[in-house]
Amino acid sequence: MKKVPFHATVAIIAAAVFPSAGHAATDAEVEALRAELASLKAEYSKRMSALEAQIQQLQTSAAPGATPAVDQTVAAQAPATADVTPALPAAAGRSASAFNPAISLILAGNYANLSNDPEDYAIQGFVPAGDEIGPGERSFNLGETELTVSASIDPYFAGALTVAVTPENEIEVEEAYFRTLSLPQGFTVKGGQFYSSLGYLNEVHAHNWDFIDQPLVYQAFFGGQMAVQGLQLKWIAPLDLLLELGVESGNGDYFPGTREDQNGLNGVIAYAHLGGDLGDSIAWRTGLSYLNLDAEDREFEDVNAAGEDSLNAFTGSSETWVADAE
Numbered sequence: 001m002k003k004v005p006f007h008a009t010v011a012i013i014a015a016a017v018f019p020s021a022g023h024a025a026t027d028a029e030v031e032a033l034r035a036e037l038a039s040l041k042a043e044y045s046k047r048m049s050a051l052e053a054q055i056q057q058l059q060t061s062a063a064p065g066a067t068p069a070v071d072q073t074v075a076a077q078a079p080a081t082a083d084v085t086p087a088l089p090a091a092a093g094r095s096a097s098a099f100n101p102a103i104s105l106i107l108a109g110n111y112a113n114l115s116n117d118p119e120d121y122a123i124q125g126f127v128p129a130g131d132e133i134g135p136g137e138r139s140f141n142l143g144e145t146e147l148t149v150s151a152s153i154d155p156y157f158a159g160a161l162t163v164a165v166t167p168e169n170e171i172e173v174e175e176a177y178f179r180t181l182s183l184p185q186g187f188t189v190k191g192g193q194f195y196s197s198l199g200y201l202n203e204v205h206a207h208n209w210d211f212i213d214q215p216l217v218y219q220a221f222f223g224g225q226m227a228v229q230g231l232q233l234k235w236i237a238p239l240d241l242l243l244e245l246g247v248e249s250g251n252g253d254y255f256p257g258t259r260e261d262q263n264g265l266n267g268v269i270a271y272a273h274l275g276g277d278l279g280d281s282i283a284w285r286t287g288l289s290y291l292n293l294d295a296e297d298r299e300f301e302d303v304n305a306a307g308e309d310s311l312n313a314f315t316g317s318s319e320t321w322v323a324d325a326e
Helices: 006-017 027-062 072-077 216-222
Strands: 102-106 110-112 139-141 145-152 157-165 171-180 187-195 227-236 242-250 266-277 283-303 309-325
Touching: none
Parallel strands: none
Antiparallel strands: 102 145, 110 139, 145 157, 157 171, 171 187, 187 227, 227 242, 242 266, 266 283, 283 309
């Protein structure tokens, strides 16, 4: 920010307080204002000289072996009854937004012109996940409204909450997690409910997609976006290229897994990402991910050979490998 000289500031204030009166102002008034302005300039110059002298003395006294000196000129100018209270040090890690978290609201709407009945939507050849995004409803739709609140908790942790209002007027918690800020050696820990870093697009929220629909593979294999209720550990290598390694595990309560009757973790998600820059405006990234989740009596509705609705259940382990490049 450009600083305005004191004398210029005084001139501006004088002009504001004493507006020009044109020919109505007398010569005496003008001379009085000029005299007052000259006095203020002289006082300003005197104080600046005193402060510069004090700085010079402090620098001299700070040298090794130097004897501390006191600027008597400046000290004499201070009122004898001045109550000088030292400023309290700011709390470590506090920020201007400590009690004012960042809040964002995303509104999304769409219009769909569909030739097929969306109620009959299904991905042929795959077990129904129950939460496929699909084409949505016909005509105008409100879409998904997303509210996100995030803030630093202290110097060591940050937190975020993302709540979505679905087109069916239901409220869903998409993400609610804490994340470390100051672990050494490039490590980060996240805990709570969050979108997995499996693949490339899974952890990206819907309003940031390039298309209104998520890729078919995410809908078929993960029922939309793969979420985790548990812990995530990431490590970024200290290299010129991006090298990110991560592992996640939780209760497995999201498709293709289920919450099991146990107190421990269910399954594991592991991945490695490699990326870099190509010039000033182009970047690349590739990755390999692995998912292993257990399911216990995971029910799904299907249609049998006779065209009748049937209820099936699956118990076992689901393994998925994902290769991505962007």
